[in-house]
Amino acid sequence: MDACRAFFYRVKLYLTALGKWVALAVVTGFCCGFLGALFHMGVEMATKYRTEHPWLLWLLPAAGLAIVGLYKLTRTEGQGTNDIIDVVHLGKGLSIWLLPTIFFSTLLTHLCGGSAGREGAALQMGGDIGYHMGAAFHMDDRDIRTATLCGMAAFFSALFGTPLTATVFAIVVVSIGVLYHAAFIPCLVGALTAYWVSLELGVEPTHFAVAAPELDAAMMARVAILGALCALVSILFCNSIHFLQHILTRWLPNPWIRAAAGGFAVIALTFLCGTGDYNGAGMEVIVRAVEGGAARPESFLLKILFTAVTLGAGFKGGEVVPSFFVGATFGCWMGPLLGIPAAFGAALGLVSVFCGAVNCPIASIFLSIELFGAGGMLYFALSCGISYMLSGYNGLYSSQTILYSKL
């Protein structure tokens, strides 16, 4: 009798927890899906408008000033993806004002041709929504951390159309070596809901048509070498961003001057290069590399430079899509030198540099499946594993902890 009562007590306990998380995740997923779709369209429109009106680049310094003003106004200066990670690690608080601030700052950055992504912004907006949703559901400290992860996954999913990658990324990125299994269902349900909402609102999921070579030992060895080189590129990418952030803050401690100067620097770099390829997120360059197999050898270095200056000066948007750009153009150039088809090399590079930068091999394998299909899965796994191992303790997020030795 007692055993029976205990069994039903446990069933009730588990089903209540499931119900609570599904409810929170669906509501969070709806919000993130709606805002994610809006953000996606905003960035697309800003990019289109900029491409049609190249003179907008001249407004970049002014956009920098506006961004600094926006952050001062909302008292969210200096907040970024690391603060979202700290919410989960340390239970820190988050201002709801971060949401509109990063939203409009990223749009301004893209409109005026700063080199930045959008996934970093997505993680911040999603984390912020999840955090406040958890508070609105009167959750305790531990559950609010899970709710924050749920929001991150949902917004990532809405923007990119990769719900499983978003889920796995959210549950592994905070502490490398730990799988936050308890957040799996909240994140997955949030990501699926947001994905569905974004599809309904007309957002196309990101997907590339790439043919993977047949399984073959020699090709495996080549892919392993490319993975090792991608580790080096990811180290260069992360350290360039950190270095410019550090050096610009030291040289130009005043954020207004730093933003304006950074804007002028990006203008100067653009005219020196004579191309707009490195402004904005550069999705069209990524598509050219991954689907067309075409990229210039110097592209990845220039994108690192543009992105490091843009972000170091205080512009917004994040580092994930730039890491895709850097990886894809690098892999597209290096692949054929190693005997790998250019387009497939670009796909490998995209995923492997991302993996080296965020230290999440499992999420990166899911990314490869959701972006390119499962045909080349084993190649992607090898290349990501090697990039993870050899990228050492470098990474994009200084708040991320790597719990175990990599070797």
Place this chain on the structure above:
Amino acid sequence: MDACRAFFYRVKLYLTALGKWVALAVVTGFCCGFLGALFHMGVEMATKYRTEHPWLLWLLPAAGLAIVGLYKLTRTEGQGTNDIIDVVHLGKGLSIWLLPTIFFSTLLTHLCGGSAGREGAALQMGGDIGYHMGAAFHMDDRDIRTATLCGMAAFFSALFGTPLTATVFAIVVVSIGVLYHAAFIPCLVGALTAYWVSLELGVEPTHFAVAAPELDAAMMARVAILGALCALVSILFCNSIHFLQHILTRWLPNPWIRAAAGGFAVIALTFLCGTGDYNGAGMEVIVRAVEGGAARPESFLLKILFTAVTLGAGFKGGEVVPSFFVGATFGCWMGPLLGIPAAFGAALGLVSVFCGAVNCPIASIFLSIELFGAGGMLYFALSCGISYMLSGYNGLYSSQTILYSKL
């Protein structure tokens, strides 16, 4: 200058580690691939021979005695998958004699119609090979644990033709909540090598042709309910096995008598059921459910009973393939009641009951991709996530630790 020297020192450190692990993994992969292929063919032949000569079932009690004798002779009594997990957890030692013992015991079990799998045996043989390979490479305690995981992944991969599932399973199964990232490359390279060797030796990778339904919210809800029911089935499966192990040991403390009595019990059960469907691994029943969409409603309960008696009596082979059988036949019957196509329900059930029993949702999602393709990935992820969450702290392996709360 110093920075330069430090950089090259680090490069050398990382490349040495990579070289060491690739060397160990390739050698381990070759051994495991060769023995795995041999084992695979052995089990196939034993199954074929038994199907052609049903009288072999009468020898099951004698086979039980032979197995007890074999374990006594090699002084490996009572060793099993939990001991492999303990090697990784606690750095315990392992006898090399476990390898031939479990090899022949599993073949005998299959030849005479005991209801058991082969993956448990694969994990033990692979772990044993990896452990002794690490020792042969003069590795320290920490590295020997990683080498053990490498062997587990390699043998699993050779037998099933699912290298990525094998890799992820090995690095997450020991401590639920921890990702042993440092073992990723050793396990992956071992699994790929063993997979290649087994392909060369003519082993067909396990793969099923199943069509996944289009993405749809109503179908998602149905899949979630099936996932919840699979959690209950996995609890029943694990607890039946533990319960019969416990009760048979208490009733018949003498292992000789236990094995013989268990053999007679399986014979009696077989005649009561009037079918050989529940003897051996039952791959043909799994194929019938997953590809043909056909299974009897009582199948999953009978397979639980047969397996619990077989393993409780001391026969060998492991619980993974029986969990596939139970899940596939359950899902095949329950799916249509919920509005899910029978064959797809079988595929969902197979992966979800496995997930509930081993507590590894990420490895289970990879299993679904490698067995059924990536088309239904999001459905499998939801069903596995719910099965993981609701299966509580039950599991096949008592040595497995679940580090964080599931709720």
